[in-house]
Amino acid sequence: MTKPAALGQFSAAFRNDFSELLRWRRDVRSFRNDPVDEAALSRCLDTFTLAPSVGLSQPSRIVKVVSPQARQATLENFQRANEKALAGYEGETAQAYANLKLAGLKEAPVQLAVFCDEATEQGKGLGVQTMPEMLHYSVVSAIMQFWLMLRAEGIGLGWVSILDPKALCASLNTPQNWSLVGYLCIGYPEEITREPELERAGWEHRNAHPEIIEC
Numbered sequence: 001m002t003k004p005a006a007l008g009q010f011s012a013a014f015r016n017d018f019s020e021l022l023r024w025r026r027d028v029r030s031f032r033n034d035p036v037d038e039a040a041l042s043r044c045l046d047t048f049t050l051a052p053s054v055g056l057s058q059p060s061r062i063v064k065v066v067s068p069q070a071r072q073a074t075l076e077n078f079q080r081a082n083e084k085a086l087a088g089y090e091g092e093t094a095q096a097y098a099n100l101k102l103a104g105l106k107e108a109p110v111q112l113a114v115f116c117d118e119a120t121e122q123g124k125g126l127g128v129q130t131m132p133e134m135l136h137y138s139v140v141s142a143i144m145q146f147w148l149m150l151r152a153e154g155i156g157l158g159w160v161s162i163l164d165p166k167a168l169c170a171s172l173n174t175p176q177n178w179s180l181v182g183y184l185c186i187g188y189p190e191e192i193t194r195e196p197e198l199e200r201a202g203w204e205h206r207n208a209h210p211e212i213i214e215c
Contacts, residue, residue, distance in 0.1 A: 021152055023194050028156030031107040031187035036155060041110065041186070044149040051142035054134035057123030060142045061178055065111040073171035074113075074163070074183065075105045081162045100201060103160045108185035113168065114143055119177035139181040156189035 010018075048060050065071055082102065089097050105111070116139045118132075127134050147157050165180040198204050 021148060024192070025148060025151045026156065026189070026193060026196065028158045028185070028187075028189045029101045029104045029197060030190040031104045031109070031156065031158075031185065032190055033107065033109065034188050036110050036187055037153075040153045040155065044146055044153060044155070047145045047149045048142045051138070051145045053123070053138035053142070054128055054131075055123030055126030057120055057126075057128070057135060057138060059117045059120045059122075059135045060139045060181075061115040061117050061174075063113040063115065063172055063174065065113055065172070070172060071105070071111060074111070074168060077163050077167050077171065078103055078105055078160060081164055085162055096201070096203060100198070100203065102162055104158045104185040104187070105160065108158065108187045110186035112184045112186065113172060113174075113180065114139060114182045114184060115169075115174060115178035116181050117175075117178055119175075136179070136181060143182050143184070150186065154188065156187060158185040159183070160185060 045062070048062070049058070051058075051060075053059065065074060086094060086097055116136050118135060120135070143159075147159075150157050160183040163180070163183055168180055168183065169178065193200075196206060199206055
């Protein structure tokens with residue numbers, strides 16, 4: 001009989017599974033049309049409340065983008081930003097960029113815009129007076145936890161960064177003190193792979209180890 005782990009401790013099997021989860025997390029750009037299970041999505045969204053945040057400020061604000069008008073505005077925003085980005089490359093690199101699929105905005109059944117509330121009073125400013133960017137880092141941490149939980153549920157996430165943030169805030173009519181951190185496309189992936197899509201496309205290669213400098 002397997003001995004239960006001590007409170008707050010995790011078994012070797014769990015640690016191995018978690019390591020595998022990290023390896024199987026991918027940035028998804030191609031989605032199936034199947035609707036996302038609402039109960040599973042709700043469980044994943046709950047992880048936002050478990051994420052670390054500076055001063056316990058919990059500055060994440062989530063907008064579920066559901067109207068055809070809002071989705072079309074986001075798609076057009078991406079298309080303009082993508083054309084501008086393409087113009088910054090030349091030769092073979094430009095051709096390689098043009099062939100990449102960089103967003104699943106037309107297919108993803110669930111789309112979330114995640115913002116940082118820079119005017120939040122929660123947390124009483126602890127840690128923010130010296131490093132205000134910690135509010136944004138807190139939102140990034142919450143998105144990462146959400147991403148891993150989605151993957152554990154078999155759901156894919158694609159983080160779209162080729163957007164004009166100010167134009168997106170205007171089209172979604174968000175409060176002035178909210179700044180965009182991530183636009184997330186969510187759904188069941190067309191294929192499941194451990195290899196990053198950009199690496200498979202030959203765009204870039206992942207480093208095997210982090211660069212660590214002692215001082």
